[in-house]
Amino acid sequence: MDINKLHRISDYQWRIEAVNGMHVPGIIFASKDLILDMDEKVYEQVTNVARLPGIVNASYAMPDAHWGYGFPIGGVAAFDPEQGGVISAGGVGFDISCGVRTLHTGLTVQQVMDKQKQLADVLFKYIPAGLGSTGIFHLNKKEMNAMLNGGARWAVERGLGDAADLERIEEHGCMQGADPDQISDHAKERQKNEMGTLGSGNHYLEIQKVVEIFDAKIAKAFGIELNDIKISIHCGSRGLGHQIGTEFLKSMVLSAKEHGISLPDRELACAPIHSKLGRRYLGAMRGAINCALANREIVTHLTRQAVKQVFPDTHLDLLYDVSHNTCKLEQHEVSGETKNLFVHRKGATRAFGPGHPSLPPALREAGQPVLIGGTMGTSSYVLSGTDESMQLAYGSACHGAGRNMSRRKATRLWHGGNIMQQLADRGIMIRSPSMRGIAEEAPGAYKDVSAVVEAAAQSGLSRIVAKLEPLVCIKG
């Protein structure tokens, strides 16, 4: 991105002035180097979002921002329904509520390394991954609707999860206000055999080792110690979310004119929050959030069963579960006034600061855990939300490394078999149904996650707590 077009507020905060129909400025949280590496399309997309009706404060981009659809991936924007604010299917994206959760294991590095292959094999057997894989739970119409209303709570009630997990999931595992009637039969059809599946692409399950602690006090509150073994799971709302995104994107494009909205890019398709279509989407999207939460809960259940095969006395407790692609009704201070805003986070994570009422008592003092996924060859991070992040971008932070090259280029550069071998030489065991998939997800195809995390910390969006490295990775 051409840095000369930005106004420097600090080394890690840059402003795009509100001109040419922008209602608010654009704010990018990143280092100079990260900005220079960003695609010019990020600038275009940040400014386009600033042109949508009812946007409040600014159109934000997180340090990992890259070229997305309509919104940049790593984009955050809030809309005020009382000011004609909109809800955007494109702004939430296709993989609604895709997210990451991290589990404690209580295992030691030695225990895991002694059984590394067995663990990799049993997890790969238990967790359906990749295109064409189906879950072992098949939902009829009634159960489908119960799942869409209940989220992770539904899974727990069916014996597919632990009740103790719920308080450590956003919305306590159950997004209120879901309306399964607004979700098409096609979307439900796509989901009925996909519950408890990982998906493909950048989705994964990893066994990780804690290699560095940055903030001992918060790490302790999160239950993280040096050399701990954790398990992290990255997956989303599967076919149901994809189909809802597809269908509402089209409806919102077709209705834009009728709502008096001129779209700078069709992918920004949106509808007023107070319109019939806006409310319908809200109900459907909330159902998809529940689908993602239920899915991660079931994948966790399968992970617990798998790990028990190798370590019968181990129980995996949930550290936290974050969602990435959402639109949520939240209260935020705007110019000294508390407002109800619809906050879109596209490829961005909630990062609520200490004391936030949505956090469980055990985490309230430390702030919300923010789980940042790396690649199968690089680190992941645990951060925590800060008071400052509440002021900067509605309590939001980055979500991952972000790609630095296309999938096509990656497959030209690498072969899956070689990547697997190189990682094995470094002590990382990969399991995947597809060698081509491994090549596309090669660690070198992603940006340096450490630089992204550093920028998130320096800009005040969050605090770095711990760094983790993979030992086993199951890729879809």
Place this chain on the structure above:
Amino acid sequence: MNAPHWEHFEHEADIGVRGIGDTLAGAFEQAALAMSAIITDVSLIEPRQEIKITCEEEDQDLLFADWLNALIFEISTRNMLFSQFEVSINDGRLKANVWGEPIDVKRHQPTVEIKGATYTELTVYRLQDQWIAQCVVDV
């Protein structure tokens, strides 16, 4: 005149599909092939089983996205991959016969599941004597 063909084009996070043909329908067929080629080597997909797809949409761009999304729905719910496409388009009404086979993970080595056809870089147009249809797909 170039023979009908397909290409992929670059998108930072995902991938674009482009079909080029003598006719609008031909471009749609080629783009569908480009989409299958994201998932696997299309020469590995045997056209053993036929299914029918219909879509209706006045806007040509949106009809193209609808066509790809209809295919994505079939791939996802039937667990199939497709390698042959016969499309006809009249007044915004698309009818297609497509051929493929159930996914065989070992043989096809499918890379990614396609979530949806997006409206990013979505365009259908005529250039001299050829039709071009393209968009980015989310994987």
